[in-house]
Amino acid sequence: MSVECAPATPAEHTTPTAPTTPAGRDDHLPVPVTGWGRTAPSAALLVRPRTPEEAVAAVRRCGGRGTIARGLGRAYGDAAQNAGGAVLDMTSLDRIRTIDAEDGVVVCDAGVSLHRLMEVLLPLGWFVPVTPGTRYVTVGGAVCADIHGKNHHVSGSFSRHVLSLTLLTADGEVRTVTPGTELFDATTGGMGLTGVVLSAALRLHPVQTSLMAVDTERAADLDDLMARLTTGDDRYRYSVAWIDLLARGAATGRAVLSRGEHAPLDALPARARRRPLEFRPRQLPSAPGLIPGGLLGRPSVSVFNELWYRRAPRARRGRLQSIPAFFHPLDGVPHWNRVYGRDGFVQYQFVVGHGQEEALREVVRRVARRGCPSFLAVLKRFGEGDPGWLSFPLRGWTLALDVPAGLPGLGTFLDGLDEVVADAGGRVYLAKDSRLRPELLTVMYPGLDRFRALRARLDPRGVFVSDLARRLSL
């Protein structure tokens, strides 16, 4: 069976930078662009192709400072910015082309959001293979950051479920790229620097209902948490833990584990069984732009984290939760990133392998000791690393935390954490990065030399370039 669908992205969630002009008009001015963390703005011409042909034309026509594709701008740093050049806003290329509802394969444009895919696919009994902590990312962004979800230990990263891609390369040609090829492995995780993904074919995951059956438990400290994740994760498709990094002393690393599975039909109460695949996310009003600075200080964040830890059940099994509540709690408040005010914020996410638990403990200790006002950090156990040359995951532990960028001395502090991570053979996640010391990149990403060599061959003039690429000499 094949179904044709119309595009739609809720206006509230599209690229925050306002004025865009269709490709073909050159008389518009550069606009400032930032990532989700709202740091380091730079100005670029925003071009919004409406068809693959317009995208080809935009790439062929781009000037000396090149171009980069941009999805929904959920990368935290400067990955989807291109100072002085062009930024291709891909969100109008948002058609779902075909859905094979028997075998669970969707073919769609790169600008389609995972939110939209869920709206369309869930009623047919299919779910996206991997979802990050927000539904408002595009398929192109998911491929090029090679994103991971709570199921990484079972399913690997997003690109593992990509059957093929169409990629617009620097020469203006459109190529079909399939797994197992160099170009595929350079593109997945390649942060848009190999070209513009125009469409993708994805393998889906079958579900009986749109609800999650969730087990929750508390862990008293970091070691307790790691032990619970190590022994229990295999029983769950989805697993993640929220850590309170402000708790010090014996409680350092206390956490709430939340693990689950798609609920089978027979787990639903009779009334819900009538419409088991319904998907209706609810939303609160946007977060205000100005929150009194004090609300984000250490004491209030500390109180928030305390309340949240106490509220969580010590142990609870099989609770039914909606997909948004389980996977995307932050999506309930559009533009929550504004609460960090003018200075913006930084997300620090790293991974270290198994056997490097001491490095993880060291980072957690340092963050706790310093008292970074960080709302709930997330810890997850990754499965096997992924084939993408610049893909982030490694078998081991990944921790992600948000910190306000205005915190004095934060730059030096995070540089110190990088050393711990690099010494342990770990790495930081490029989709979240806005501040890594460039010298550490080759240490963290051994695939970088191959990546650079392929780019030099494929794109000798440097048509595809971003602020991230300039900052880190990618």
Added chain:
Amino acid sequence: MKDAFGTPQTLLVLGGTSEIGLATARRLVARRARTVWLAGRPSPALDSAAAGLRGLGADVRTVPFDALDPSGHEELLGKVFAEGDVDMVLLAFGVLGDQAHDEARPLAAVRVAQTNYTGAVSSGLICAGALQAQGHGSLVVLSSVAGERARRANFIYGSSKAGLDTFAQGLGDALHGTGVHVMVVRPGSVRSRMTAGMVEAPLATTPDQVARAIEKGLRRRSETVWVPGALRVVMSALRHVPRPLFRRLPV
């Protein structure tokens, strides 16, 4: 590119031997700055400034730059930008002059004005244009509290800084939304070569404190920075003191 904290990787200092400029460069090299351009009048002092920063691990290049020769600015600054992006330009050149001497010799007073104001208008506009073309960067301008209110003791210098300050503010507004950030820095008296041998003013500060304030201003993308910060309050009070009274104040 600048990182999330506004720290540049490439820095251009106009007035390459300035003590404040070099203190700032040293701080930034300790963070992310790897390439530093020192633009100034060729001298052994300029070479040793470059050597000092090289010792800290930076790749340093010098370029001849004379504020008093605006006709040459476009070409030589153009060469710097042609070599690659500049993430931050620090406008650090300036002369204090000698008020009593310069009042009696108008041509000497004109040199102060031409260095501090005209030279900055020319080089500032050229750098602003280049930053705008690259779509990012900070232009940091060393103004002075002396430009806030005319003082009998240094109004030639003060008026040149007032002109510079107004120019830089306007430039900041012109560049708003272009990805380029203009920051006006207003230090009080700074213990440097420029003030050596003079009676120390209240709230005197050091080049390193100015550098620190600049680093913070970059992080916060501030438009105006006072050093020390208390001067903002002091000056907003002094601004309203009636002139007959102000004339008699020992400031």
